[in-house]
Amino acid sequence: MSRFSNLGHRLYQGEVSFDFVGRRKLWYSISGVIVLVAAIGLAMGLHLGIEFKGGQVYTVSKPGLSVSQAQDAADKIVSSHPLVQSVDDGKKIRIQVSSEEQVSSSTFTDKLSKEIGVPVAEIDTQVIGPSWGEQISKKALTGLIIFMVLVTAYLAIAFEWRMAVAALVALIHDLLITIGVYALVGFEVTPGTVIGFLTILGYSLYDTVVVFDTVKENTKGLTKQNKLTYSEAANAGLNQTLVRSLNTTVVALLPVAALLFIGGGILGAGTLNDISLALFIGLAAGAYSSICVATPLLAQLKEEQPDMKALAKRVAQRRAADAKAAAEGGSGAPAGEEFADEDLPAGMVGQRGRASGARAKGRPSTKR
Numbered sequence: 001m002s003r004f005s006n007l008g009h010r011l012y013q014g015e016v017s018f019d020f021v022g023r024r025k026l027w028y029s030i031s032g033v034i035v036l037v038a039a040i041g042l043a044m045g046l047h048l049g050i051e052f053k054g055g056q057v058y059t060v061s062k063p064g065l066s067v068s069q070a071q072d073a074a075d076k077i078v079s080s081h082p083l084v085q086s087v088d089d090g091k092k093i094r095i096q097v098s099s100e101e102q103v104s105s106s107t108f109t110d111k112l113s114k115e116i117g118v119p120v121a122e123i124d125t126q127v128i129g130p131s132w133g134e135q136i137s138k139k140a141l142t143g144l145i146i147f148m149v150l151v152t153a154y155l156a157i158a159f160e161w162r163m164a165v166a167a168l169v170a171l172i173h174d175l176l177i178t179i180g181v182y183a184l185v186g187f188e189v190t191p192g193t194v195i196g197f198l199t200i201l202g203y204s205l206y207d208t209v210v211v212f213d214t215v216k217e218n219t220k221g222l223t224k225q226n227k228l229t230y231s232e233a234a235n236a237g238l239n240q241t242l243v244r245s246l247n248t249t250v251v252a253l254l255p256v257a258a259l260l261f262i263g264g265g266i267l268g269a270g271t272l273n274d275i276s277l278a279l280f281i282g283l284a285a286g287a288y289s290s291i292c293v294a295t296p297l298l299a300q301l302k303e304e305q306p307d308m309k310a311l312a313k314r315v316a317q318r319r320a321a322d323a324k325a326a327a328e329g330g331s332g333a334p335a336g337e338e339f340a341d342e343d344l345p346a347g348m349v350g351q352r353g354r355a356s357g358a359r360a361k362g363r364p365s366t367k368r
Contacts, residue, residue, distance in 0.1 A: 018242070021235040024296035031173060031293055038180020046183050049190040049274075050083075050128055052137060054099035058112065059124040061092050065116060070095060073115035077108055083188070140194045144201075151205060159212055166298040167208045170289040174204045178282045185277070192275040200282025207248065207290040211241050215295065223307050226314040231299040238295045249287035256280045 020027070050057065060070065070093045071084040083096040097108060105125050113120045148168060155164035178200060182189065215237035222233055260276035302308050 017236065017239050019235060020238055020291055021231045021296045021299045024300060027292035027296055031289075035173065035176050035180070038177050038184070041180040041182075041184035042176075044183055046179070047186050047188050049188045049193075050096045050098065051191055052134075052189065054129050054131075055101075055127075056097045056099075056105050056108065057126040057128065058095040058097070058109065059087070059092055059126075060095070060112070060116065060118055061122060062116065062118050065093055065118075067093060070116065073112060076115060077111045078103055136191060136194070140198070143198065147198075147201060155209070155212075159216055162301040163212050163216075163298055166294045166301065167205060167212070169297055170208055170286075170294040171201055171204055173289050173293055174200060174282055174285040177285045178278055181281045182277065187273055187277055190274040193278050196275040196278025196282065199279060200286055203252065203283055204286030204289060207245055207286055208294045211238055211245070211290055211295055212298070214238075214241050215298070223311050226311070226318045229312045229315050230302045230308045234295055234299045234302070238291060242291065245287055245291060249283060252283050253280065256283060 067084050067086050071082075074082045074084060074095050074097070078097055078101045080098055080101055082098070085094050085096075086092070087094045095112070097103070105127055109120050109123050109125055112118075113123060148171065151171070152164045152168055155167050175197065178197065182193070187193075215234045218233045218237040218240075219230060222228070222230060228236075256276055256279045260273065260280050303312065
C-alpha cells in the first residue's frame, strides 16, 4: 500500500508518467472492439422483465415447496420456461409468466393448483399490462435525454464545448457497453436495471469532471510557453488524478461486487443481479472511459485549434534546437536539467517536465 501511495505522489509530481493521451489510437481501438461486441449483443435483443412486456405474477405460500418443484410444475403448464423465484425469506414462491403465453390467469391457476397441491384461493394472482412498462421506459428515456442536455450545457459553460463533447462521448460509450453486456449475459431487464443505468451516468460524469478540472488548471496560459504541447499538459493532469480515480473505482466496486458475486451468485439472491451487474459494468467502464477515452479525445479536439497547432510547432522547434545544441556540445541545456517552475504553465508548477526535456536531448523518455 505504501508503494502505491508513493506512486501516486510521484505521478502528481511528474516524476513518473504514463502516456495515456499519446496512445489514443490504442484506446480507441480497444473501445471500438468492446462497443462492437456490445452492439452485437444489443442487436440480439434484451431480455425484458415482466414489468416491461406484461404478464402474470403468481405468488404461492406452501411450506416445503421448493423453487425446482414450482419450476417443474410451471413448465408443464406453459412452454416459455417461466421465471420462478423464492421471496419473503423462502416462505413464498413467485412465478412470472410472460404475456406472450396464450393462457388465461384462471386456467394457469387451476392447473398450478393441481400440480403443487395448493388450493386456488391460496394462489395470489397479479396481472401486469405492458402499458406500465412502456410508460416507465418513456420516462426513463426522457430523463436520460434531459440529463445529457443539462450535462452538456453545464460542461460547455463551466469548461468549454470540447470538454462537453468528450464527456458526452464517454457517457454514451459507458451506456452502450453496459447495455450490451446485459444483453450478452441474458440478465432480465427490470426497473432496478434502469436505476442502475441512470446511477452509472452520474458516477462516470463525476470521474471525468475531476480529470477535466485538473487538465483545465494545467493548461492555463499554455500558449505562453514552448516546452509542453496541450496533449502533454493534459496527460500530466490525467496522471495527477490517476491514483485518485483508481482508488475511487475500487472502493465503489467492492460492495457492488459483493452484491453481484456473493449475494446473487453464491447466496442465490437473484433479485440483486439486475441492478448489481449494471452498476459493476458501468462503474468499471466509467473509470476506463474517463482515463482512456474522454481525456485523449479532448486533447485531440484541442490540438486541432490553430493556436495549439502553432504551439506544437514551437515546441518541436525548441526541442530540435536543444537536441542539436546538445549534440554539438553547444549552449543546450545540460542533460538531466529540469524545467524551472516559473517557465511552466499555471497548474503545472511542481511538475518536473523530465519527459519533454529527455526527448529534446534524444534520451529515453520516463513515460511508460
